[in-house]
Amino acid sequence: MATDPLVLDGLDAFYGDSHVLHDLSLRVRAGGVLGLLGRNGAGKSTCIGSIVGLVRAKAREMTLYGEPIQGLSPERISQKGVGVVPQGRRIFPSLTVHENLTVAARTPSREGWRGWSLEDAFSAFPRLEERRRQFAGSLSGGEQQMLAIGRALMTGPRLLLLDEPSEGLAPQIVAEVARVLKELSRTGLSIVLVEQNVKLAMEVADDVVILNNGRVAHAGPVESIQTDGELVEQLLGVY
Amino acid sequence: MNFWVIQGLNGLAFGSLLFILAAGFSLIFGLMRVANLAHGAFFMLGAYVGLSAIDNGMNFWVAILIGGLTVCVLGGVMEGLILRRLAGQPLAQVLVTLGIAFIIADGCLWLWSGDPRPLPMPSELQGVLRFGGLIFPKYRLFVVVVAVCLAGALWLLLERSRVGAMIRAGVDDMEMARVMGIRTSLLFPLVFCLGSALAGAGGVLAGPILSVYPSMDTDMLPMALVVVILGGVGSLGGAFVGALVIGFIYSYGQALVPDLAYVILFLPMVLVLTIRPTGLFGRRLV
Numbered sequence: 001m002a003t004d005p006l007v008l009d010g011l012d013a014f015y016g017d018s019h020v021l022h023d024l025s026l027r028v029r030a031g032g033v034l035g036l037l038g039r040n041g042a043g044k045s046t047c048i049g050s051i052v053g054l055v056r057a058k059a060r061e062m063t064l065y066g067e068p069i070q071g072l073s074p075e076r077i078s079q080k081g082v083g084v085v086p087q088g089r090r091i092f093p094s095l096t097v098h099e100n101l102t103v104a105a106r107t108p109s110r111e112g113w114r115g116w117s118l119e120d121a122f123s124a125f126p127r128l129e130e131r132r133r134q135f136a137g138s139l140s141g142g143e144q145q146m147l148a149i150g151r152a153l154m155t156g157p158r159l160l161l162l163d164e165p166s167e168g169l170a171p172q173i174v175a176e177v178a179r180v181l182k183e184l185s186r187t188g189l190s191i192v193l194v195e196q197n198v199k200l201a202m203e204v205a206d207d208v209v210i211l212n213n214g215r216v217a218h219a220g221p222v223e224s225i226q227t228d229g230e231l232v233e234q235l236l237g238v239y
Numbered sequence: 240m241n242f243w244v245i246q247g248l249n250g251l252a253f254g255s256l257l258f259i260l261a262a263g264f265s266l267i268f269g270l271m272r273v274a275n276l277a278h279g280a281f282f283m284l285g286a287y288v289g290l291s292a293i294d295n296g297m298n299f300w301v302a303i304l305i306g307g308l309t310v311c312v313l314g315g316v317m318e319g320l321i322l323r324r325l326a327g328q329p330l331a332q333v334l335v336t337l338g339i340a341f342i343i344a345d346g347c348l349w350l351w352s353g354d355p356r357p358l359p360m361p362s363e364l365q366g367v368l369r370f371g372g373l374i375f376p377k378y379r380l381f382v383v384v385v386a387v388c389l390a391g392a393l394w395l396l397l398e399r400s401r402v403g404a405m406i407r408a409g410v411d412d413m414e415m416a417r418v419m420g421i422r423t424s425l426l427f428p429l430v431f432c433l434g435s436a437l438a439g440a441g442g443v444l445a446g447p448i449l450s451v452y453p454s455m456d457t458d459m460l461p462m463a464l465v466v467v468i469l470g471g472v473g474s475l476g477g478a479f480v481g482a483l484v485i486g487f488i489y490s491y492g493q494a495l496v497p498d499l500a501y502v503i504l505f506l507p508m509v510l511v512l513t514i515r516p517t518g519l520f521g522r523r524l525v
Binding site: 052053054073074075078079084086090092093094095099102103104106151152155 | 401404405407408410411412414415416417418419420421422423424
């Protein structure tokens, strides 16, 4: 369907001379959460980098709600409605919490998800409001993750990409992130969730794609991996 | 007693000039990671352009404006036509700006000849102020006031405006700023023009104190570098403190041990870099 939030078809991506992603195809359904899984180095972050325009990539099709985004600058892709919670959070440390949230804030386009206001961000993460005047660099890891999520949502995205949001976080914070993601999905935001934490992905995702060595090794509804322990064992190792 | 106060005030005035020069350099380096080695030449060119404006009957204030605007346009052209094509190639950028510095220096020599020229100060700022038994030139005090006002204005722009927050976000993490949709490609020329304009206007402002002469660029560039390295690149407060420190050191050093003026100027930089490589107020740039 042309109106799918994200369609990647035949994506090849490169870091310098090395060919990292091979003929990758995936599709995010409207309002759906796609879990993108795989071992370290499987190509998950490269896939995110390709979508946001930071990694050199070519594809037969790469569309956001039917609009081609291939070859656009990261700024343009963001303005077309792609919000990102990057790996390692990467909040702006010398900006205050308040500035981090507002510096890139945009009113969302009329169609698509309604976007977050400052009030939404503070009511989802009250801890951020308490620390709004603090420099973001002084926040704990969990608070930085909340800030990174708030920052992305305040750009008014139609599609949210999260790259390992549970990395290095305490279990109760992971649970809080999961709660917010489920809530966002319920309100109709389409999400790509890159995760090492398979349990979190299974809890939140509707569909999953498992990458192995830069190729799609498995794709299907989340139930397909919940019932197939052997597949998960083989492709994801530890779980 | 008089000696210390007078030299202190001289240092303050010279430090103020250094701040105006270094603030632009630091701003450009902080956001764009371009060490613009033509910054000293921009300063000199501004001074010469201002001199010609005054020669042609314009007053001092218009000369500052013209000097600043000319260099602002030149900086914008240099960024748009050359530096942008060299994004991500720091060595090439440094070499290009160095080449442009030489071209400007030779151009100035050709257009304005090699004789040092005094730049007349505005009549309303001639003369001295007396505090108790001390005498101090009005113009130097004026330069200090300008630097303080400029520091305040830049602080408001950077710390209190949305554009300022965008610039700081770009300094913190350029890639993320772009991914969040901040159009760094619009911020770059803006910051480059602003930094260049400060150099050009600062050159005119320095004219009545330093005169305008052919090696003004190579005299001032190392000073700007020392200030920025001492204070920490990309930090406005760092540039301010660094400029005052260097202003005082230069002023007292010249008076007390003129033979070692350069040693005592650069020694603090070496010490600071050894102990604290990011400078006094600097952060590690991503």
